[in-house]
Amino acid sequence: MADSDIKSDVAGGPVRHVPVMLNEVLSCLQLTAENKTPLKIVDGTFGAGGYSTAMVEAGAQVMAIDRDPNAIRDGADLVEKLEGKLSLVSGEFRHLDQLAADHDFGQADGVVLDIGVSSMQLDEAERGFSFQKDGPLDMRMSQSGVSAADVVNTMQQSDLTRVIGILGEERRASHVSRAIVREREKIPFSTTLQLANLVEKTLGRRATDRIHPATRTFQALRIFVNQELEQLGEALFAAERLLKAGGRLVVVTFHSLEDRLVKLFFKDRSGKQEGSRHLPLVNHKDATFVIHGKGLLKASRDEAEINPRSRSAKLRWAERNDNPADKMDMSIFGLPNLVPLDSLQLKGE
Numbered sequence: 001m002a003d004s005d006i007k008s009d010v011a012g013g014p015v016r017h018v019p020v021m022l023n024e025v026l027s028c029l030q031l032t033a034e035n036k037t038p039l040k041i042v043d044g045t046f047g048a049g050g051y052s053t054a055m056v057e058a059g060a061q062v063m064a065i066d067r068d069p070n071a072i073r074d075g076a077d078l079v080e081k082l083e084g085k086l087s088l089v090s091g092e093f094r095h096l097d098q099l100a101a102d103h104d105f106g107q108a109d110g111v112v113l114d115i116g117v118s119s120m121q122l123d124e125a126e127r128g129f130s131f132q133k134d135g136p137l138d139m140r141m142s143q144s145g146v147s148a149a150d151v152v153n154t155m156q157q158s159d160l161t162r163v164i165g166i167l168g169e170e171r172r173a174s175h176v177s178r179a180i181v182r183e184r185e186k187i188p189f190s191t192t193l194q195l196a197n198l199v200e201k202t203l204g205r206r207a208t209d210r211i212h213p214a215t216r217t218f219q220a221l222r223i224f225v226n227q228e229l230e231q232l233g234e235a236l237f238a239a240e241r242l243l244k245a246g247g248r249l250v251v252v253t254f255h256s257l258e259d260r261l262v263k264l265f266f267k268d269r270s271g272k273q274e275g276s277r278h279l280p281l282v283n284h285k286d287a288t289f290v291i292h293g294k295g296l297l298k299a300s301r302d303e304a305e306i307n308p309r310s311r312s313a314k315l316r317w318a319e320r321n322d323n324p325a326d327k328m329d330m331s332i333f334g335l336p337n338l339v340p341l342d343s344l345q346l347k348g349e
């Protein structure tokens with residue numbers, strides 16, 4: 001991607017979120033000028049519409065989804081500008097096949113997911129995603145339901161330890177959860193800096209630390225509040241149901257917990273789960289996806305230099321075959337058994 005490409009969007013305004021691995025996404029979706037009929041693509045993570053815009057410009061008909069009301073509101077101009085080639089739907093990507101049916105979109109030639117938060121969500125202090133900016137401790141992409149403040153103010157200490165340890169991969173999770181519980185007895189958490197400062201005070205910070213001590217705790221709360229792993233897992237099955245034979249599923253992730261899910265899904269669905277060669281095949285099922293080569297791409301050196309966010313990106317893709325979709329089986333992911341989000345008390349209840 002040329003430097004000039006990432007500084008302005010289609011409307012000539014400043015880009016609010018730089019799309020990661022855009023060229024690779026377009027090429028995996030086979031979006032080229034040679035397509036005679038427009039390919040139908042579902043963009044499950046609209047964000048600032050970087051992928052959607054490029055896909056429409058490459059000749060696709062796009063249905064985009066986002067759960068963030070701000071993304072839907074801000075995308076309205078783009079929908080108008082792209083004159084019937086883009087529809088934008090408010091909803092969760094785990095329901096992408098149902099949303100496509102509700103909007104008469106039909107079967108898709110491609111589904112793309114760009115997992116994680118957008119730059120707009122991170123940059124706006126009032127969304128509460130960033131430990132570098134003071135704002136309400138919120139982190140809800142959908143702006144409804146249980147917030148990060150609700151979690152730290154009401155969850156039992158042992159459950160907090162598991163959430164922070166497992167979803168944040170924080171080795172000293174029990175130190176953090178103990179400090180949170182002590183602090184909230186004095187004063188409940190309401191802001192990002194209140195939590196970030198407490199974690200920093202609890203874990204300390206060495207000059208050699210590459211990341212802020214609160215990074216892992218914030219990551220854990222964000223994943224938990226938005227049920228990101230469950231959403232991703234369910235979306236992969238929804239994509240399997242929605243794609244035509246020959247259609248492509250392309251997923252870009254930014255950390256190992258998410259990438260692991262995509263890898264396990266493709267392994268399960270491409271028939272690569274054969275077990276030991278010394279034992280008879282059990283639970284044999286027909287593959288629904290074909291993986292070409294490794295089905296794994298990383299950002300180019302040039303992109304990594306221009307956009308540091310792309311350095312941790314992994315793109316996995318596979319092609320749907322004509323076998324019927326198999327049943328949804330979330331057990332293939334071995335997701336951690338954490339306290340259900342909806343069992344937590346909401347503010348003021």
Ligand SMILES: C[S@@+](CC[C@H](N)C(=O)[O-])C[C@H]1O[C@@H](n2cnc3c(N)ncnc32)[C@H](O)[C@@H]1O
Nearest residue numbers: 019045047048049050051066067068092093114
């Ligand atoms: C990394 S951004 C996508 C950026 C986009 N590819 C672009 O080029 O502008 C991720 C977006 O996905 C949305 N999102 C995350 N999880 C979602 C879910 N489960 N359902 C629908 N949208 C979701 C977020 O609100 C955010 O706007």
